[in-house]
Amino acid sequence: MNIGQAAKNSGVNAKLIRHYESIGIIPKASRSDSGYRIYSEADVHILSFVKRARGLGFSMKEIKKLVGLWRNRSRASSEVKAMALAHVHTLEIKISELEEMAKTLRYLARNCHGDTRPDCPILENLADQ
């Protein structure tokens, strides 16, 4: 199938498929006589894998590694599990940072009357610390 069909079947944009190929996330597609990329069901499967890994927030670097592990039938599950748990840790750090921001902003907003008056604890907090 052509790239458009592979895009539809995998849910990955055609532009993005080319990009993934260019940075080595997915193997180089074979070509037709006229130079069109040709994809198999297995290729679509890889693309879906990549899309789902992205959905879990893995970086492209991590995904490249995950695809390698996935295609290597003799890999140890411990390696994958370690990556997953490391990523969970990264997510948890990010979450707590965002929580902290939201908490601070909620507190500041609660103390801001939010009317036509100019005095505003939010700006004051940003300015004087």
Next chain:
Amino acid sequence: MNIGQAAKNSGVNAKLIRHYESIGIIPKASRSDSGYRIYSEADVHILSFVKRARGLGFSMKEIKKLVGLWRNRSRASSEVKAMALAHVHTLEIKISELEEMAKTLRYLARNCHGDTRPDCPILENLADQ
């Protein structure tokens, strides 16, 4: 003071200060005869403001607006409060997305024995859905 001193005093990298100036976040600094940027305490104050707003996760676009509001003494506090609450909402959405990722990964990792055996529910989940 020169840019290096302003960087130290505000906690904002000199490179970043130039960048902020170039994209209009902060006003253009005046120059010495030899072309060096000159900063006042007030300028450092703005830089600290920007740094703190970044720390709360505001985008540069939002910060540009916040700096404008801060420097306009007659603005209504309602406008600032609305921005803060809109940003809290954005943060909350981001947080729940990350929570969802972490939850899924924790579940998958829990079911992966993580030893030398190759079978791995994490990769299987990414592959077959």
Next chain:
DNA sequence: TCTTGACCTTCCAACAGTTGGAAGGTTTAC
């Protein structure tokens, strides 16, 4: 056969925010 439209190709640029380097001028101190 010719044309139209939908597909495909590559290359180049933009987004946000920051950091790095290169190549060169200025100031300060010894």
Next chain:
DNA sequence: GTAAACCTTCCAACTGTTGGAAGGTCAAGA
């Protein structure tokens, strides 16, 4: 006079995705 620590501008990299431009290919209908 020279060395180092500063400053200048410009250009590029990072991450991941999207957009456009300019051009080739394929299938269907007139």
